[in-house]
Amino acid sequence: MVAGLPAGSTYLRLTPDHLTGYFQLANDAGTNNVYVAQRTDESAPFGSAAVAIGDDDARQPAVTGDGLAIYFWGYRPTTDPGHGDDIFYASRATTAVPFGSPTRLTTVDSDSDDSSPFIREDGKVLYLVSDTVGTGFARSVNTGAGFGAPTPVTELSSGVGDIDPAVTPDDLVVYWSSKRTGGGGGDYDIWVATRQQAGDVFSNLRPVSELNSASAEHVDFITEDRCSIYFHRPGVGIFVASK
Numbered sequence: 302m303v304a305g306l307p308a309g310s311t312y313l314r315l316t317p318d319h320l321t322g323y324f325q326l327a328n329d330a331g332t333n334n335v336y337v338a339q340r341t342d343e344s345a346p347f348g349s350a351a352v353a354i355g356d357d358d359a360r361q362p363a364v365t366g367d368g369l370a371i372y373f374w375g376y377r378p379t380t381d382p383g384h385g386d387d388i389f390y391a392s393r394a395t396t397a398v399p400f401g402s403p404t405r406l407t408t409v410d411s412d413s414d415d416s417s418p419f420i421r422e423d424g425k426v427l428y429l430v431s432d433t434v435g436t437g438f439a440r441s442v443n444t445g446a447g448f449g450a451p452t453p454v455t456e457l458s459s460g461v462g463d464i465d466p467a468v469t470p471d472d473l474v475v476y477w478s479s480k481r482t483g484g485g486g487g488d489y490d491i492w493v494a495t496r497q498q499a500g501d502v503f504s505n506l507r508p509v510s511e512l513n514s515a516s517a518e519h520v521d522f523i524t525e526d527r528c529s530i531y532f533h534r535p536g537v538g539i540f541v542a543s544k
Contacts (some may be wrong), residue, residue, distance in 0.1 A: 303531065303539040305346030306338065311533045312361045312465075313521045316368055317422065319343050323353055323362040323371065324539075335362040335373055354391060354403060366422035366470070368396040372406070374416040374429075386414040388429060408448050409441045422470035422525075428454070430464055438463055438477070456503050457494060464489070465520040467530075472499040474527055476509070476520045486513030491520055491532060512542055 303313065312325045321339050328334050335354035338347040354362065358375035365371075370392045376385065387410045391400035406427075409415065413432035420427050424443065431439040431451050437458030439451035457463060462480030469475075476493050484490025490513040494503040512518060512532065521531040521539060529543040 303347070303541055305340065305348060306539060307336075307350055308538075310336075310350075310539060311519065311521075311535065313531050313533070313539050314362050314364055315522050315524075315531070316364065317366050317470075317525065319524065321368070322347060323364050324350075325360050325362065326350070328355075333358055333360045333375070335359045335371070353400060356403070359389070359403070361417060361465075363418045363420040363427075365420055365424040367424070369393055370420070370424055371400055372418040372420050372427065373403075374418055385412070385432075386416045388415050388418050388427075406448060409451055417464045417466060419466045419468060421468060421472060426468075426472065427451075428466040428468060428475075430466075438466060454503070457506070462489070467520045467523045469523055469527055470525050473497070474523065475503060476523050476530060478517075478519050484508045484513050485510035486518065487515040488517035489519060491518045491530075 307326055310324045310326050314323045323335055323337050325333055326336050334352055336350040337353040338350040340347045357377045359373045360375055361373055363372045372390045374386055374388050388406040389403040390406050391403040393400050411432050415429055415431045417430040427441045429439055438454040440454055441448040441451040459481040465478040467476050474495050478489040479492050480489055485508050491509040493509055494506045496503050516534045518532050523530050529541055531541050533539040
C-alpha cells in the first residue's frame with residue numbers, strides 16, 4: 302500500500318519523477334477535492350497533503366507532465382447549472398504557484414455526463430468517459446487550437462462499465478477498470494490493451510488477473526516504463542504493484 306496518504310485517498314496521479322502526487326479526497330464537509338503531496342523518493346512515504354483544487358466538487362485529477370495544467374471532473378450545479386458531470390481544467394504559469402480558477406472544458410463536454418479524465422503526459426490527448434459517444438471511452442486531441450470534440454475509442458468500450466483509463470506517455474499501453482465478464486475478480490477489474498503505433502486500434506485486450514480480487518479495483522496511474530501500476534480499492538487504500 303502507498304504510505305503517507307490520508308485515509309480515503311483515491312485516484313493518485315504522479316508527476317514524471319513520481320515524487321509529487323495529486324489525488325482525490327473528501328473534505329470535512331463531504332465534498333471531493335484534489336490534494337497534492339510530495340515524497341523524497343519512490344520508497345518514501347508521502348508528506349503532508351495540501352489542497353490543490355478545493356472549490357465545489359473536484360474528482361479524479363489528471364496532470365500534464367510539466368505540472369502546468371490539471372484536468373478533473375465534478376458535478377457543480379451551483380457554478381455550472383444545466384449540466385451533469387463535466388470535465389474541468391485549471392492552469393498555472395509555473396509549478397511554484399497555485400492553479401488558477403477551474404474552467405469547464407466546453408469543447409469536450411456534452412450536456413449529459415463526462416468523467417474519468419486522463420491527460421497524456423505531453424498534454425495533447427485527453428481520454429475520458431463520455432455520454433457524447435454513447436457512454437464509453439473517448440479521446441480528444443489538442444492540435445494547438447484547443448481540444449476538439451471527443452471521438453469514440455470503441456475497441457475499449459464494452460457497454461457494461463468501463464472507466465478510469467490510464468495511458469503510458471507513448472500512448473501504446475492503456476490500463477482501465479471494467480465490469481465486463483472475464484476479469485477474474487469481481488465488480489470492477491483491471492484490464493490492459495496495447496498497440497504498435499499511437500494511431501493504431503488498441504488490441505490484445507486482457508485482464509490483469511494477478512491484481513484483480515473480489516473487491517473493486519480502480520486504475521490510478523501507470524509508469525512510463527510500464528513496470529509499476531498504481532490502483533485503489535475503495536475503502537481499503539491505494540496500492541502499487543511492480544514487475
